[in-house]
Amino acid sequence: MTHYLREALWWTSLFSVSLLALQSLVYLAQLIFASIELRRHLLRQKQVEPWWLLTSNVTLPISLLVPAFNEEKSIVENIHSLLGLNYPEFEVIVINDGSKDNTLMAAVTALGLERVDRVYHLAVQHKTIRGLYGSPKYPQLLVIDKENGGKSDALNAGINLSRYPLFCAVDADSILDSNALLQVVRPYVEEPDLMIAVGGRIRLANGCKVRNGQIVEFGLPTNSVALMQVVEYIRAFLMARLAWSRMNAMLIISGAFGVFKRTATIQVGGYSHGTVGEDMDLVVKLHRYYRERNIPYTMRYVPDPVCWTEAPESLAILRRQRTRWQRGTLECLRNHKKMIFSPKYGAVGILGMGYYFLFDVIGPIVEVAGYILIPLCWLIGILSLKFFLAYLALLAAFGIFLSVSSLLLEELSLEETPSARGLLSLTGAAILENFGYRQLNNLWRIEGIWQFLRKKTGWGTMTRAGFSSAQKK
């Protein structure tokens, strides 16, 4: 019996280290692909000035869809900020998703909105619309008041009411760079027939100076939880997504900022209801639809920082966010399980879906098991010291290498942290996140898996400090 137990422990440990090694190699490949793609992007970007895009008439009009739920305090400022974006032709559609506070009244009063009618085609399903509001003073603004149905439902209502060929889903609590739409529309101008979705890079606004709904001075957060997330966002948004974009296997376009072709989204039935990972689900649905019908298409990721969001500064809120993200990923993998490792779906099935299944579902469980089993096996003599050290080296040393490398990639190409002091802080965070933060994240992912298995739904409460208050600190 003891022999079999020892054998089981040994094989589990070996599996844990092998998966970690495979993950490290995949990250290394991502780093290389991301470097190539970033270089290409910078050269492409150099070729067109945003002002020309603004005046040239080649850009497609965009409908900005802004789902809002209990955003009473910030909605008016956000609408003003969105109406001031640099773009030739766009409309802002704010969808009040049955807020329990005075979100609608705040917008109606401050912007002088009145009830209006607008003809629309019910192309995708959503809950009942209670009223539409507009104002002659802001002709490109429409506020939809509807029954609560969740973010997907709100976005579907926005899609139906939108009038332009492209729509951009934006979180009501995000800040868009004034040239954000000009940056993300480029791929649509360059490949109008093939492009169906473009994702923009999200950065954290904690520590930045915000004035009139715009980031006026870049800064780093003083809060250590937020600082770790800055490094994490760099790794996720600059390294991973850029690499997936290069392989046309990008599975996530952040719900905080993404531009989609309206007709393509309608073809796949819009956003799915009853999911907390509606952003990933839509992108996977688009891949699936086009791959199953052999229709050529492409999606691209724009690494310019176009959207700024506020990161949770407390571990409790971060935990809620991360467990929700994990549930979203699992829901999406369940809904499209036939795509996982399927060659029929090309790079999306084998690389993209395979990656999420292996490293987002199996990975955290195996890694956490490894935290316990490998030291234990070493202590009781099942594993050699060399094996234990190899595990630690992969876990910590390789982790540090990847975090620091993605930071280097960002700074060498985009130079987004102007001061040497800020760079030093980020380097410190890139090292330290491998000791504690990474492990916590894995535990939260397992908790997310548990919640998914117990069929937990809903978003949970996400308390944010707000840009105005963050700025006063």
Added chain:
Amino acid sequence: MDLLFTVIQVSLAMAALSFLAAFCLVVERWHRNRIRERERARIDQLIVLGLEYAEMPEHHSALLQQIGKRDRRLLLQAFAETIPKIRGELADQMVELMRSLGVVEAGLQQLKSWRWWRRMEACEKLQWHPQERVIQALHDALDDSVFPVRVEAARALAAMGAAPEIPVLLAKLASAGHRSLRVAELFRTLGDTHTEQMISALLSNTNDAARLILIDALSQSTTPEVIDAFRQIFGTASADVKSAVLRAIASTQDPAAWPMVEAGLQDSSPLVRAQAATTAGSFADTRAIPLLKQLLHDFEWWVRYSAGESLTRLKGPGLLALWDAAAGEGLAAEIAGGLLREKGLA
């Protein structure tokens, strides 16, 4: 197990390397920030100096003596910042000053670089020096194997007023595999001066990519000749080209363009019908009303919507047609009623 030892060694080496690289980056950033501040101040000084000496060609040699090798690099930067902002004689003098500093030779040398982006940058820099050998070198660069270099060479030649013939440009730049905003921009800038050539190319070219670029460029000046060319290709064009033509003629109210709108309203492609309906609205021609009214029954929502929207823009008779449709049944009544409510006219 040697593999384990290798894993330990590689991981540690990579971590150590990343530490070292990060340390170097922090030091470099600190150092560069200081240098940048100093260089910025020097560039500002050199801009003033350059503007001063540009007006005194006889003192160019004196300036050359005043500036060191490092300053020459900064002077190029100062030149790049200044030249787009100045005009006339002063600009010419500034260019002359730069020539005496050897910018042309440096640019021509850079045009031979094995790195394509260096060649691209060289094309950009050389646009200020319209000399025979520069023009020749840029013409040669139009045959470069890299698309962005060809685009930049063409732009530089156009900026010098030495743009090649339109068919040559189309052959080099308008392949279906490459799309570039810069190409569209280039053709737009040539739209006024090369109208005849563009019309002739539009009539002789069957490549959709080339046609779309030409239509976009010609839409800036919709002369009778341009309208006539659009009319000639319209019948045989693809849906994309037809839509582009209809978009281009939307701003003109030339009666000669009307047959295209009429044909577009009856086209088999919903894309074309929707665009034609929108264009008909901007024409303010009541002849469109029967056709637009018919399109209110179209199976495509966007076609129905565009037709209804255009009827509202045709005011009196258009609105009467819309009211009439709203009083009926089916898809037409639904869209017409909705639009009238939206406009507050129900």
